[in-house]
Amino acid sequence: MTQFFPIILAGGKGERLWPASSSSSPKQFLQLLNGQSLLQATAERLTNVAGGWDGLWVVTARPWLEDVLTHLPTLPAHHLIIEPEGRDTGPAIAYAVTEAVRQAGEDVVLGFFPADHWIGDIENFERTIRAAIQLATEHDGIVTLGIPPQYPATGYGYIQAGDPVPGWDDWEGARVARFTEKPDLETAQQFVNSGQYLWNSGVFVMRAGVALRELQEHSPDIVGPLLEQGAAAYAQLPKLSFDYALMEKTRKALVIRAAFTWDDLGDWNALERVLGSQDGGNAVVGRHLGVDTHGAIIYSTDERDLIVTLGLEDLVIVRTGHTTLIARKDRVQELKTILVRLRESPDLSQFV
DSSP, X not given: OOOEEXXXXXXXXXXXXXXXXXXXXXXXXOOOBTTBOHHHHHHHHHHHHHTSGGGOEEEEXXXXXXXXXXXXXXXXXXXXXXXXXXXOHHHHHHHHXXXXXXXXXXXXXXXXXXXXXXXXXXXXXXXXXXXHHHHHHHHTOEEEEEEOOSSOOSSSOEEEEEEEOTTOTTTTOEEEEEEEOSOOHHHXXXXXXXXXXXXXXXXXXXXXXXXXXXXXXXXXXXXXXXXXXXXXXXXXXXXXXXIIIIITTOSOEEEEEXXXXXXXXXXXXXXXXXXXXXXXXXXXXXXXXXXXXXXXXEEEOOTTOOEEEESOBSEEEEEETTEEEEEEGGGGGGHHHHHHHHHHOTTTGGGO
16 A cells, blocks of 8 residues: 655745734644644644554744644654755755655655645545545656636636546546746636636645656755755755746646645635635624624634724734734735835834
């Protein structure tokens, strides 16, 4: 039986969920839904395909080591991979691949899963992952999960499906023709209308040996120093996403259509998509009294807080600690510019 190790990528900063997500407590540790942190929810839904907690791995940055151990106390210590510093998903995945090969050999199958995804159908999620494992082993491929697009999203990358993989009609398994980074609205609409494109989920499944050889061929500047020096080389590695580092270069990229509902909890608008309209047409976590308020996203986890709104529409209101964010929903993608302003101000940098 194929040995499978799911590896959770838990090193991101989550700046678009500020102020709830901060440099001291990034979004993977937030309890946005169901009383679990995003990291805990991700780990729990992977335990069945991992064969239990002993098969689970986590990659995180050194400042958040203690938080990971607090949220996942049963994680095996030797399955915790610590990045000396954040260098994006290219180096993070390459580092995990080299560690997995060192500990378990080249035949083990690895799956990489961001810690900030919402999955609405766990049974079909598991079916899709098992299909990806089979596809990766049968064809020595690097398999990514494509999400059928529900609308012309400009915040996601897209995958164009190419030639079908023989025998994989049920899953619409195909070779990847092209990756496209976040498009403008017109291009995204064309992608959706064509029926040839899927959202790029950022989930990847592959044999460890296949991944290592492809990285050696296409990104030697990343994997070479890791093989020679290990973590000591990390600070000199280029900051690249895994898509740029490998997926857009390899000829082994395959895609299957995901059979589950999915969302990337990347910004505050995602909370509304997942929760749906409630509380008079608003998406609310916390205590809220609204009068003539519609289309708002309201978040507070302190049970002592009450947020009261009157005559508001299409706003995001977030209350956490000593910080309150009030923004238009259509401008939450600009939060990073606010964080730059805060960091530049000696009196305000403590709020980042």
